[in-house]
Amino acid sequence: MLDQTLLMQTLQDIANTGERLSNPSEENAFIVIAEAFKNVGAEVNIERVPLFVSTVDNVRMTADGQRIKALGNAMTLPLDGNNPRQGTVSVQGRLRILSASDWQSYEKKGNSDEIVLLNGLANLNDLRKAQALGLKAVLFDTGDRIHRMIVSDVWGSPTPGCESRYVTMPNASIKHSDALTLKDGMRITLELAINSRWTTSPVLMAHVRHNEQNSEAFTAIVTGHIDSWGDGALDNASGIAAMVASAKEILTLKNRKHDVCYVIWSGHSHGRYAGSTAWHDKHFNWLNEKVFLNLNCDCLGAVGSTILGKTPVMASTAALARKAHEGISFTEAFTRFNRSCDQSFMSMGIPSVFSNISEVPPSGSVSMKVAGLSGVYGPYWHTTDDTMQGIDPQALMRDTEIFTNGLIQSVIEGPDALDLMAEWNEFSTTIREKLNVVKEKQSTDSISEAFVNEPIWQELLDKLSEMNIVIQKRAVEANSQVKVQTLKHIVAMAYSASALGLQDRAGQKARSLLVEAFEKWTKAKEESFEYFSAWTAMVRGANQLFAQLKSIERL
Known part of the structure; x- marks a missing residue:
C-alpha cells in the first residue's frame, strides 16, 4: 500500500523550495529529493551535465505610460549573435489587437511599428509569423492567469548550425483582465531582462536493484524534471513525489527481477529538454545496452483531474498501461506519444509509457478558452499559482497507484511486459x-x-x-x-x-x-x-x- 503521508510530505517539501530555474532554489530541491530517496532505501548518486537555459527574469510593460503586469517566456531572444544574451531588450510600438481570424489573414502594410496582442499561449508559430512580418513585438493574452511557455523547437542544448532556429521576436504574456484594459493604438513599451547562459546542472539518479539472481537483468528508467514555473507543485513536484513513493513500494517487492533507475533533471521548461538530452548523451551506451523502458512522470493529481485513460503510450506499452489501470474505470482512449515530455530517448528507440496519468476536463471559463488549455493540467499549470492549492491528495494517490502498478509489472516481467x-x-x-x-x-x-x-x-x-x-x-x-x-x-x-x-x-x-x-x-x-x-x-x-x-x- 502506498504511503500517502510520504507522498504528500515529499510534495510539500519540494514545493517549499520555490521556483526552480537553474538557481539556488533548484540546488536546494535536489538536496531535498536526494534525502527523500535515501530515507526509503534507494542508492542515490548526483552528477552534473552542461545545459543551455534561457529565461526572462523581469518584464517592464507600459501602455500609454500605465504599468501592466507581464511575464516573459523561456528562450525569448536567447542569443546575441552567437553568444548567450545577457541584458535588457527594449521595444516600443503601437498596439494592434487581433482576433484569431484577423491574425490568420493579417499582413502588415507599410513601415508600421505595431505590437500585436493575440489570444492564447505563447507559441513559436505566431512568433515566427510576426518575425517574418517585421513586427515590433507580440503580446499573448493567456486568460485568468499568466501562463509562461518555452518558445523554441531546438531540442536540447544548441549545436552549431541551429542558431537560426531561435526566434528574435520580443514577446511577453499578460492576463485577460489586463488585456481588456488595452485599446488599439496605445503606445506600448516593453523591456525584457534576458538571462541566457550555459550552466552545469545536477542530475539525480536513485537506484533500486533487483533482488533475484538474474544475470540478464534490465533496467527501467523512471524520469521526471525538477525545474518549475512558480512553486511547481503540480509541474512537477507531484511527479517526483510519486517517484519517491513508488521507490518505497518497489523496495518491498521480493520478486523484482529487474532494476529501476529514477532520474531527475533540470532544463525541461527553460531549456527545451536540455537536461534529458544531456543525460541521454552521457549515458548513451548504458541506455542502449541495459534500459528496456522509460516511464515518465509529470503533472499528477491535479484538482479536478477526472479524465482517465488518455495517458500517452506506444503500441508496445499499451498492454502494460492497461494492466496498470486494472480496477480503474475510464472511457478515454490512450494517446500516442509525441515528441514532448522529455522524450529524448526515442532516437535510440527506448519504449515509453505514461507522463501525465489524468487530465482536467475542458472548462468554459475565460482562462481555459483564451489560453487554449482545453483542460489537460488545469488552470495553475505554468503559472506562479502552481502551489499546493492545485493538488487533490486523493487524485494524486490514484495517479501514483496507477503509475506504481505499471512499474511493478515492469520490474517483475522486464522486457516480457512489452508487446x-x-x-x-x-x-x-x-x-x-x-x-x-x-x-x-x-x-x-x-x-x-x-x-x-x-x-x-x-x-x-x-x-x-x-x-x-x-x-x-x-x-x-x-x-x-x-x-x-x-x-x-x-x-x-x-x-x-x-x-x-x-x-x-x-x-x-x-x-x-x-x-x-x-x-x-x-x-x-x-x-x-x-x-x-x-x-x-x-x-x-x-x-x-x-x-x-x-x-x-x-x-
Missing part, C-alpha cells in the same frame, strides 16, 4: 498504407511513372512481409536481449522526429523522411518543383528504411 508484435504491426501498417496511396495516386506523366516504378517500392513492401515472419518468430523464440534490440529498432523508426530544429539523431531516421516527404507530396501541385522534390525524398526515405529493416534482420 513487440504490436509495435511492429502499427509501424508496418502505417508504412504500407502510405506506400499504397503513393502507388494508387500515380500520375500518367512519364516522370512520375518513373518514380512510382522505382524498384524500391516493391522491395520495401516485400521486405515488410518478410520481416513480419521474422519478428513473429522472434517474439516467441528469441532471448530478451534480441527482443529488446529488435523493439528499439522499430521504435526508433516509428517515432522518428522531424529533422527541422531538433538536435538529435532521431531527426535523421528514415521513416521521418518518408512520411514528411509523403505529406509534402500530397499537398504539392502536380508537376511542380515541390512535387518532384517530394518524390525524390520519398524514394530516398524508402531506401533508408529498407536498409534499416535489413539491419533488424541481422540481429
Whole structure:
C-alpha cells in the first residue's frame, strides 16, 4: 500500500523550495529529493551535465505610460549573435489587437511599428509569423492567469548550425483582465531582462536493484524534471513525489527481477529538454545496452483531474498501461506519444509509457478558452499559482497507484511486459498504407511513372512481409536481449522526429523522411518543383528504411 503521508510530505517539501530555474532554489530541491530517496532505501548518486537555459527574469510593460503586469517566456531572444544574451531588450510600438481570424489573414502594410496582442499561449508559430512580418513585438493574452511557455523547437542544448532556429521576436504574456484594459493604438513599451547562459546542472539518479539472481537483468528508467514555473507543485513536484513513493513500494517487492533507475533533471521548461538530452548523451551506451523502458512522470493529481485513460503510450506499452489501470474505470482512449515530455530517448528507440496519468476536463471559463488549455493540467499549470492549492491528495494517490502498478509489472516481467508484435504491426501498417496511396495516386506523366516504378517500392513492401515472419518468430523464440534490440529498432523508426530544429539523431531516421516527404507530396501541385522534390525524398526515405529493416534482420 502506498504511503500517502510520504507522498504528500515529499510534495510539500519540494514545493517549499520555490521556483526552480537553474538557481539556488533548484540546488536546494535536489538536496531535498536526494534525502527523500535515501530515507526509503534507494542508492542515490548526483552528477552534473552542461545545459543551455534561457529565461526572462523581469518584464517592464507600459501602455500609454500605465504599468501592466507581464511575464516573459523561456528562450525569448536567447542569443546575441552567437553568444548567450545577457541584458535588457527594449521595444516600443503601437498596439494592434487581433482576433484569431484577423491574425490568420493579417499582413502588415507599410513601415508600421505595431505590437500585436493575440489570444492564447505563447507559441513559436505566431512568433515566427510576426518575425517574418517585421513586427515590433507580440503580446499573448493567456486568460485568468499568466501562463509562461518555452518558445523554441531546438531540442536540447544548441549545436552549431541551429542558431537560426531561435526566434528574435520580443514577446511577453499578460492576463485577460489586463488585456481588456488595452485599446488599439496605445503606445506600448516593453523591456525584457534576458538571462541566457550555459550552466552545469545536477542530475539525480536513485537506484533500486533487483533482488533475484538474474544475470540478464534490465533496467527501467523512471524520469521526471525538477525545474518549475512558480512553486511547481503540480509541474512537477507531484511527479517526483510519486517517484519517491513508488521507490518505497518497489523496495518491498521480493520478486523484482529487474532494476529501476529514477532520474531527475533540470532544463525541461527553460531549456527545451536540455537536461534529458544531456543525460541521454552521457549515458548513451548504458541506455542502449541495459534500459528496456522509460516511464515518465509529470503533472499528477491535479484538482479536478477526472479524465482517465488518455495517458500517452506506444503500441508496445499499451498492454502494460492497461494492466496498470486494472480496477480503474475510464472511457478515454490512450494517446500516442509525441515528441514532448522529455522524450529524448526515442532516437535510440527506448519504449515509453505514461507522463501525465489524468487530465482536467475542458472548462468554459475565460482562462481555459483564451489560453487554449482545453483542460489537460488545469488552470495553475505554468503559472506562479502552481502551489499546493492545485493538488487533490486523493487524485494524486490514484495517479501514483496507477503509475506504481505499471512499474511493478515492469520490474517483475522486464522486457516480457512489452508487446513487440504490436509495435511492429502499427509501424508496418502505417508504412504500407502510405506506400499504397503513393502507388494508387500515380500520375500518367512519364516522370512520375518513373518514380512510382522505382524498384524500391516493391522491395520495401516485400521486405515488410518478410520481416513480419521474422519478428513473429522472434517474439516467441528469441532471448530478451534480441527482443529488446529488435523493439528499439522499430521504435526508433516509428517515432522518428522531424529533422527541422531538433538536435538529435532521431531527426535523421528514415521513416521521418518518408512520411514528411509523403505529406509534402500530397499537398504539392502536380508537376511542380515541390512535387518532384517530394518524390525524390520519398524514394530516398524508402531506401533508408529498407536498409534499416535489413539491419533488424541481422540481429
